[in-house]
Amino acid sequence: MTNSDSPINNENFLELIIRKDLDNGLNKNDLKFRFPPEPNGYLHIGHAKSICLNFGLGKIFSAPVNLRFDDTNPENESIEYINSIKKDIKWLGFEWNSECYASDYFDQLYKWAINLIEKDKAYVDFQDQEIISDQRGVPTSPGVNSPYRDKSIEENLSQFQKMKSGGYKPGDCVLRAKIDMASPNMHMRDPVLYRVMKTAHHRTNEKWKIYPTYDWAHGQSDFIEQVSHSFCTLEFEVHRELYEWFLQNIDTKKSLIPKQREFARLNLSYTIMSKRKLSELVDSGLVKGWDDPRMPTISGLRRRGVPPQAILNFCEKVGVSKRENIIDYALLDFCTREILNKISYRLMVVFDPIEVVITNYDENQSETLLAENNPEDKTYGNRKISFSKNILIEKEDFKEEANRKFFRLTLGKEVRLKNAYIIKGESVEKDDKGNIKKIFCTYDQKSKSGSGSPESLRKVKGTIHWVDKNNCENISVDVYDKLFKIESPDENPENDFKTFINENSSNNFENVYAESNINNVDYDKYYQFQRKGYFKLDNKSSDKKFIRTVTLRDNTKF
Ligand code: ATP
Ligand code: MG
Numbered sequence: 079m080t081n082s083d084s085p086i087n088n089e090n091f092l093e094l095i096i097r098k099d100l101d102n103g104l105n106k107n108d109l110k111f112r113f114p115p116e117p118n119g120y121l122h123i124g125h126a127k128s129i130c131l132n133f134g135l136g137k138i139f140s141a142p143v144n145l146r147f148d149d150t151n152p153e154n155e156s157i158e159y160i161n162s163i164k165k166d167i168k169w170l171g172f173e174w175n176s177e178c179y180a181s182d183y184f185d186q187l188y189k190w191a192i193n194l195i196e197k198d199k200a201y202v203d204f205q206d207q208e209i210i211s212d213q214r215g216v217p218t219s220p221g222v223n224s225p226y227r228d229k230s231i232e233e234n235l236s237q238f239q240k241m242k243s244g245g246y247k248p249g250d251c252v253l254r255a256k257i258d259m260a261s262p263n264m265h266m267r268d269p270v271l272y273r274v275m276k277t278a279h280h281r282t283n284e285k286w287k288i289y290p291t292y293d294w295a296h297g298q299s300d301f302i303e304q305v306s307h308s309f310c311t312l313e314f315e316v317h318r319e320l321y322e323w324f325l326q327n328i329d330t331k332k333s334l335i336p337k338q339r340e341f342a343r344l345n346l347s348y349t350i351m352s353k354r355k356l357s358e359l360v361d362s363g364l365v366k367g368w369d370d371p372r373m374p375t376i377s378g379l380r381r382r383g384v385p386p387q388a389i390l391n392f393c394e395k396v397g398v399s400k401r402e403n404i405i406d407y408a409l410l411d412f413c414t415r416e417i418l419n420k421i422s423y424r425l426m427v428v429f430d431p432i433e434v435v436i437t438n439y440d441e442n443q444s445e446t447l448l449a450e451n452n453p454e455d456k457t458y459g460n461r462k463i464s465f466s467k468n469i470l471i472e473k474e475d476f477k478e479e480a481n482r483k484f485f486r487l488t489l490g491k492e493v494r495l496k497n498a499y500i501i502k503g504e505s506v507e508k509d510d511k512g513n514i515k516k517i518f519c520t521y522d523q524k525s526k527s528g529s530g531s532p533e534s535l536r537k538v539k540g541t542i543h544w545v546d547k548n549n550c551e552n553i554s555v556d557v558y559d560k561l562f563k564i565e566s567p568d569e570n571p572e573n574d575f576k577t578f579i580n581e582n583s584s585n586n587f588e589n590v591y592a593e594s595n596i597n598n599v600d601y602d603k604y605y606q607f608q609r610k611g612y613f614k615l616d617n618k619s620s621d622k623k624f625i626r627t628v629t630l631r632d633n634t635k636f
Pocket of ligand 1: 124128
């Protein structure tokens with residue numbers, strides 16, 4: 079999809095901000111963006127929105143985009159997450175300019191903190207977090223100064239050095255900026271820059287006993303990389319004043335001061351969008367890992383068979399705005415179907431089989447028929463399917479007696495077997511309990527699909543899928559439903575989102591039979607099981623295990 083046929087916005091407001099900056103004298107060559115994940119989990123579809131936005135702007139303006147790992151919380155971070163994040167971004171089709179790490183700037187950040195103390199703009203506070211937080215008070219009235227706020231510069235310098243060298247325990251003290259305890263913006267009321275943490279870091283190992291906070295690290299990292307526009311989600315709007323204060327108060331030689339601007343997060347119905355909460359699902363065993371096909375993670379969507387282009391189109395349709403809302407999961411499914419219809423190979427697979435015997439077909443005969451691999455794209459070519467006297471159809475595609483609205487197989491009426499012949503229901507064989515065991519039909523020998531004969535063009539009301547009972551394969555299929563029972567499982571913080579898990583969201587089907595071409599399927603390709611939906615070979619298991627990506631249609635209109 080091109081920018082111009084996006085139904086929501088042709089040019090997003092962030093693009094307009096950049097154009098205005100260019101009009102006001104910013105050099106086009108100075109444009110630079112970044113995508114800054116914290117490596118504390120796998121990326122989700124919300125991150126895809128930020129990736130599409132930042133890398134999309136990079137493409138529009140031919141500007142570099144850095145991948146920056148915001149790795150300032152060693153307790154929750156790991157190399158596994160770093161690797162998964164890189165894999166997901168590449169899979170979405172984007173290339174970063176430089177791979178950067180906030181941890182590479184720890185020395186510089188430390189020096190800047192010393193500078194702030196030297197300018198009497200930072201101090202070491204020995205109070206408990208709770209007290210610090212109480213003293214901040216409420217936005218409508220001034221907070222209370224810390225008793226440690228007016229120590230001498232020398233004292234603060236030596237205490238901060240002691241923090242760095244491991245002389246204090248976690249929780250003993252923090253370094254705070256000295257800004258304004260009366261500011262209506264709570265983030266300006268002496269925010270914390272450093273805390274003591276005796277955790278080894280996945281990149282700097284044991285070197286640091288103190289770690290910078292998000293606020294202290296983020297803007298300065300943008301500055302070090304000379305990022306021109308730092309786009310983040312709306313909850314950081316209230317941090318912007320602090321972001322700017324830090325950049326004004328550190329000693330800088332470079333001229334370009336990054337600009338932070340905010341956009342609305344992506345929220346998707348029936349799921350949650352936070353690495354921390356998704357990691358709770360993984361840790362508690364409620365899902366089978368980060369790439370569980372029910373997860374809204376990029377790796378979960380990939381495993382379920384959502385192609386990258388569907389995610390890109392989805393992000394484009396959602397657009398970029400300043401207003402938070404919840405996007406209907408059905409829109410993602412719609413984008414998935416739209417792509418899969420174009421690129422998937424067709425196969426016939428019967429999920430709940432019943433045998434059909436074609437009485438006027440010779441027992442010793444069988445034949446090979448041709449079927450299109452993809453009617454949407456002739457370049458996909460044809461495949462061969464076998465046909466014989468005994469075939470399998472879906473149980474639900476047959477009724478002994480049916481009303482006029484039933485367009486599938488019934489006694490005395492005709493139906494077309496997809497890619498094959500027209501058959502007519504003649505009689506059934508039942509077991510002692512009255513269950514139908516076999517259906518007997520006759521076929522019209524001249525009605526072969528694609529043969530060009532007048533009979534082949536004969537229209538009958540229904541077409542059903544089938545497989546050759548004498549030449550088919552048993553496969554296993556996982557069908558997943560929504561992970562949560564309600565639209566906004568984490569809307570109310572009073573309720574544990576995990577209580578809304580849909581316990582029946584994973585179903586397995588084993589009595590499933592596929593045409594023999596199933597033996598040639600590929601992990602990289604996408605499949606439509608005709609009349610049943612889109613399916614992907616599960617890359618986590620051996621062959622013949624499929625996952626349903628999405629049904630063929632639903633009634634939601636976009
Ligand atoms: P999470 O709570 O899932 O960890 P986060 O914002 O803490 O989310 P980061 O790894 O810090 O995750 O995010 C990297 C970038 O992706 C940030 O710029 C962030 O604003 C953006 N981002 C995260 N979640 C969303 C979302 N739901 N919609 C749009 N952008 C998002
Ligand atoms: Mg974060």
